[in-house]
Amino acid sequence: MNTQTLSPSYFSTPNTGRHAVVIGGSMAGLLAARVLTDYFEQVTIIDRDTFPDLPDHRKGVPQSHHAHALLARGQEIIDRLFPGIMDELRAEGALSACGVVPVAFVTPKGALPLLKQDEEFLAFSRFLLEWHVRRRLTTQTSVRCLTNCEVTGLLSTPERTQVIGVRLHHRDEDADSTHSVAADLVVDASGRHSKAPEWLVRLGYSAPPEETINSGIGYASRFYAKPSNFPADWQGIIINNRPPHNPRAGLILPIEHGRWHVTLGGFAGNYPPTDESGFLQWARDLADPSLFEAIRIAEPISPIRGYRTPQNRLRHFERLDRWPIGFIATGDSVCAFNPIYGQGMTTSALDALVLADCLSQQQRSPKPGFERRFQKQLAKTIAAPWLIATAEDLRWRSQGVTLSGARPRIGLGFLHGYMNLVLQQACEDTTVTRAYINVLGMTAPPQSLMQPHILLRVLSGALKSINESDVGAGERKTIFILRYLNGARRLALYLKVSTETQVAPRRKVPRSHLLMNCDQPRN
Numbered sequence: 001m002n003t004q005t006l007s008p009s010y011f012s013t014p015n016t017g018r019h020a021v022v023i024g025g026s027m028a029g030l031l032a033a034r035v036l037t038d039y040f041e042q043v044t045i046i047d048r049d050t051f052p053d054l055p056d057h058r059k060g061v062p063q064s065h066h067a068h069a070l071l072a073r074g075q076e077i078i079d080r081l082f083p084g085i086m087d088e089l090r091a092e093g094a095l096s097a098c099g100v101v102p103v104a105f106v107t108p109k110g111a112l113p114l115l116k117q118d119e120e121f122l123a124f125s126r127f128l129l130e131w132h133v134r135r136r137l138t139t140q141t142s143v144r145c146l147t148n149c150e151v152t153g154l155l156s157t158p159e160r161t162q163v164i165g166v167r168l169h170h171r172d173e174d175a176d177s178t179h180s181v182a183a184d185l186v187v188d189a190s191g192r193h194s195k196a197p198e199w200l201v202r203l204g205y206s207a208p209p210e211e212t213i214n215s216g217i218g219y220a221s222r223f224y225a226k227p228s229n230f231p232a233d234w235q236g237i238i239i240n241n242r243p244p245h246n247p248r249a250g251l252i253l254p255i256e257h258g259r260w261h262v263t264l265g266g267f268a269g270n271y272p273p274t275d276e277s278g279f280l281q282w283a284r285d286l287a288d289p290s291l292f293e294a295i296r297i298a299e300p301i302s303p304i305r306g307y308r309t310p311q312n313r314l315r316h317f318e319r320l321d322r323w324p325i326g327f328i329a330t331g332d333s334v335c336a337f338n339p340i341y342g343q344g345m346t347t348s349a350l351d352a353l354v355l356a357d358c359l360s361q362q363q364r365s366p367k368p369g370f371e372r373r374f375q376k377q378l379a380k381t382i383a384a385p386w387l388i389a390t391a392e393d394l395r396w397r398s399q400g401v402t403l404s405g406a407r408p409r410i411g412l413g414f415l416h417g418y419m420n421l422v423l424q425q426a427c428e429d430t431t432v433t434r435a436y437i438n439v440l441g442m443t444a445p446p447q448s449l450m451q452p453h454i455l456l457r458v459l460s461g462a463l464k465s466i467n468e469s470d471v472g473a474g475e476r477k478t479i480f481i482l483r484y485l486n487g488a489r490r491l492a493l494y495l496k497v498s499t500e501t502q503v504a505p506r507r508k509v510p511r512s513h514l515l516m517n518c519d520q521p522r523n
């Protein structure tokens, strides 16, 4: 075996040191690396890919062929970590529009009101964002990238209490040649298929307990040129599936240079086809016709690409009794979601903020256990997006979605019932619409939907519609529980709030509302 050392040894006091190594140069790795540059003299990003010179797809991130929405919270954090980066994206042709509906949203309970956004709406592709983040980072002299290098394990002290670097294989060399890179801190950001549990086991630690929801998710995606005479204030659309009968979802995401990124998704082993007619048929069978109507008049500019991933997976690194000094894990390596909720990059950005917080505390008052504190704090941060993704996926249990490593959370039926009522109200009451969109955009926590003023609106709408035929047994039960628990009417009196005058009368949003007037001939 040919073992070389690529960098000098940088062993110093743990956690505030000279050299940090990040395994994986995708979004989680890049954002973590940005934070590490504030605390380490040198940061090395190691990736098994070579990075493209221009914004483009790359092999290690096959998901970039599928629509990637950066949620409002993620955009906010990335803008803070890289001031001015949004200007660069704009200059590269990212869609920038004001006074538009960023995205029309068709929920399982119907279409949400089309809310125009006063502030700028900025949209771009996954590969454009990643390329700019990487470019900004690698212009810093303290950052270097080792590309075409696959990390194969962790290096440790003889007593195996501390990780002191990584072992890697350069992909252009013989299969059995390895190198080592020493580090004070190793950050695993190698994604959904990370080998971190195996690496820990090889060092004598336990593998983290895992929670998985096997949702049988499939994607098929394609790029289109946006038709030139399409309504200017219509930017994109998300059409949710309708449990338990329609597993099809779809979205049109506007990106740079007047293009659309169109992704169709399926649940519980229902995979959207990747052939021309099957793709269109899937779009036609969505719960709302707008997406189909839009893409059949748009020009396809790429082949259709498929992607299948069985699970949402949460690794509970924070629950391990023993944990080595000098090693942490972040991003999809810890928590990989069903991508349909668009939370991955934003959660990686939140992970980076947790890292910044823990490193700053460690710098102010150094004490052992930094790594465990980080993993515990991360677990708390991940809890909300994990709840959103998994609670929604578990609506498909009767269709074969399964859970392992955990039991369904107590009160899940109540949660589903309450969310149905929220969606029902969000379709006609813009205060609830905004509250719901804020939760989806991760600018507000899920529990904000239980704030008294939202709860009252939801209940008031629910009580009015309780006798309507489309109110299911689950929702009725939820209304009953809420009334029983909170005494909804007494609560309303107590708070002296009446929503009567502010809530629009109950009505259905016409479907034509979504696509507006597009005078294109039908193919």
Ligand SMILES: Cc1cc2nc3c(=O)[nH]c(=O)nc-3n(C[C@H](O)[C@H](O)[C@H](O)COP(=O)(O)OP(=O)(O)OC[C@H]3O[C@@H](n4cnc5c(N)ncnc54)[C@H](O)[C@@H]3O)c2cc1C
Residues within 6 Å of the ligand: 023, 024, 025, 026, 027, 028, 029, 046, 047, 048, 049, 059, 060, 061, 063, 066, 067, 068, 069, 070, 071, 149, 150, 151, 152, 189, 190, 191, 192, 194, 219, 307, 309, 330, 331, 332, 333, 339, 340, 341, 342, 343, 344, 345, 346, 348
């Ligand atoms: C189909 C799909 C659609 C998605 N849509 C969205 C969306 O709309 N919005 C959103 O926010 N998120 C979305 N995501 C999630 C998002 O892609 C990830 O959450 C995000 O990229 C952060 O992941 P990561 O950096 O942890 O890992 P990844 O992006 O998977 O990157 C891992 C990196 O590690 C490298 N690597 C792996 N193993 C090694 C090794 N042993 N040695 C060296 N390098 C290694 C890889 O080459 C890669 O660069 C989607 C994901 C999928 C699969």
